[in-house]
Amino acid sequence: MQAEKIEKAILVGVDLGRRADINFNDSLEELKSLTEAAGGEVMATLVQARERINNTTYIGSGKLQELKHLAAELQPDLIIFDRELSPVQLRNLEEELDFKVIDRTRLILDIFSQRARSNEGKLQVELALLEYRLPRLTGKGAGMSRLGAGIGTRGAGEQKLELDRRHIRKRIQEVKKKLDKVQSTRNLQREKRQRAGIKVVSLVGYTNAGKSSLFNTICRTGHRSGMEQVEADHRLFQTLDTTIRKVYLPSRREILLTDTVGFIQN
Ligand SMILES: Nc1nc2c(ncn2[C@@H]2O[C@H](COP(=O)(O)OP(=O)(O)OP(=O)(O)O)[C@@H](O)[C@H]2O)c(=O)[nH]1
Ligand SMILES: [Mg+2]
Structure with a gap:
């Protein structure tokens, strides 16, 4: 990479x-x-x-x-x-x-x-x-x-x-159309989750703050083993794609945890 x-x-x-x-x-x-x-x-x-x-x-x-x-x-x-x-x-x-x-x-x-x-x-x-x-x-x-x-x-x-x-310009239109499609699929998934009453918890913060490391730790303890870890690294913007995973709280309640892209100041 x-x-x-x-x-x-x-x-x-x-x-x-x-x-x-x-x-x-x-x-x-x-x-x-x-x-x-x-x-x-x-x-x-x-x-x-x-x-x-x-x-x-x-x-x-x-x-x-x-x-x-x-x-x-x-x-x-x-x-x-x-x-x-x-x-x-x-x-x-x-x-x-x-x-x-x-x-x-x-x-x-x-x-x-x-x-x-x-x-x-x-x-x-x-x-x-x-x-x-x-x-x-x-x-x-x-x-x-x-x-x-x-x-x-x-x-x-x-x-x-x-x-x-x-x-x-033509390519911009094409890409926008493709994105619309992907995003409408995602909206459907979101609605489905909402109807099922599953809460989503997102880790947000400055890039390199440790979001992915925390995500891995929570998934290790709150999840069945054998899941792949997300990459955690000292480089800025290590995470670019959102990862979403099912996690069980100590109460055995199920939530979805997401790791997200970090912010920068400027
Ligand atoms: N000292 C210390 N370092 C940590 C801790 N958590 C994470 N790190 C380190 O901080 C760096 C960034 O961690 P990541 O988990 O990749 O941070 P991130 O917020 O996901 O970063 P991006 O995805 O790049 O935005 C890595 O080198 C980790 O090893 C912590 O609790 N203490
Ligand atoms: Mg990350």
């Missing part, structure tokens, strides 16, 4: 100070963990303190030159920006830097596409990737195949990189 080769990344963040909605250091720390979860490694981190984000290049022009020099020296496999880049910012940065540029959103989608196992999970990731890419098709960079394999290039639909917008 790990990427074949560890890709080296430079992280770039803008510190808005008190103007930001979340703590900058926490956000960067989280980005580093996300990079590692995607199979990458951080070589360097570049930070700029600014009043606001630059609309065209995210960071200021002086900082961009600094980043260019740093990248020329370190030769990273990719450069990762701490927030979602607009299509314009992404295009300008790719042109200026001439390295693979991705943003936080693309990084998370990449992790999800590595981890999705269920049919529904895969469809959801494909849909998110298509919708992310649609306004960002530029004929190069994050949209294109010249980048080869690796973080930010993987995933559902990646083989179809040369598809034009029309094809992507």
